[in-house]
Amino acid sequence: MAQETYYKVLAQAKQTLDQQGIAFDDLMYVFLQRQNWTQTDYLVQQQQIMPAAVQQQLEQDIAALAKHVPPQYIVHQAWFYGRPFYVDDRVLIPQYDTENLVAWVLADFPENKALRVLDIGTGSGVLAVTLKLARPNWQVMATDISSAALTVAERNAKALGAQVAFRQGDLLAPVVGQRFDIIVSNPPYISRREKAVMDASVLEYEPHLALFAENNGLSFYQRFFKTVAPYLTFAGTFYLEFGFQQKAALKKLTTQLLPRAEIAFRQDLAGQDRLLRGKIISEESR
Structure with a gap:
């Protein structure tokens, strides 16, 4: 598995999802929840190398989204009134x-x-x-x-x-x-x-x-x-x-x-x- 930055891996993932008609926002929701990051955290880290384990998990999540699994079910978390619910x-x-x-x-x-x-x-x-x-x-x-x-x-x-x-x-x-x-x-x-x-x-x-x-x-x-x-x-x-x-x-x-x-x-x-x-x-x- 080639070592690439967060930005490049996610850009490639976006192309894949666009071809399948799947919203990239859904993947970003899953990705940020798994990393426990805000959007700002991602912007700070986007030029860092994505660890192999994170990339592997990302590929699994893309496969789940391709099967129409809702992103909230993938990470078992949805936000409501400012709080995370399982x-x-x-x-x-x-x-x-x-x-x-x-x-x-x-x-x-x-x-x-x-x-x-x-x-x-x-x-x-x-x-x-x-x-x-x-x-x-x-x-x-x-x-x-x-x-x-x-x-x-x-x-x-x-x-x-x-x-x-x-x-x-x-x-x-x-x-x-x-x-x-x-x-x-x-x-x-x-x-x-x-x-x-x-x-x-x-x-x-x-x-x-x-x-x-x-x-x-x-x-x-x-x-x-x-x-x-x-x-x-x-x-x-x-x-x-x-x-x-x-x-x-x-x-x-x-x-x-x-x-x-x-x-x-x-x-x-x-x-x-x-x-x-x-x-x-x-x-x-x-």
């Missing part, structure tokens, strides 16, 4: 836009008062863990139908020092008889009809249980809106993420199933409506 194919890769949901909750509840919070379909635990770390006095519980996903979430909570209670089960079944001040969820909302336009890496590697929902992706919301009221405190609020084409359908569902709820929507950075906040204002929520 991820593998038991959970979805957290997306940057979901940070907007966290920001909305924290803006609405700026004080560190003792509140009860529930995260439904926690996956890797990013919502529950991030909210707990931001508001240590909150009592946070997280549920998921997948025991495999909960194993990952528990690992992240422990690694990041967040005291979160985890429960396995579908929707609200694990918390029957309990009430919460805040409920959050980034549920499955993709219609199976959308498979044709989805990235191969998502379809091949990310868990379909956490991606797809029946009834054109609306199944979770239909069930949630029908059953959530008894699980909220009098002033309880829920926050949900949804697909960029689902706002109209969700407005119709909330009108039908939660007619006395106060509903608000918020856009993502691309200007798409992606978040919903709801508060039931009738006495029926008590």
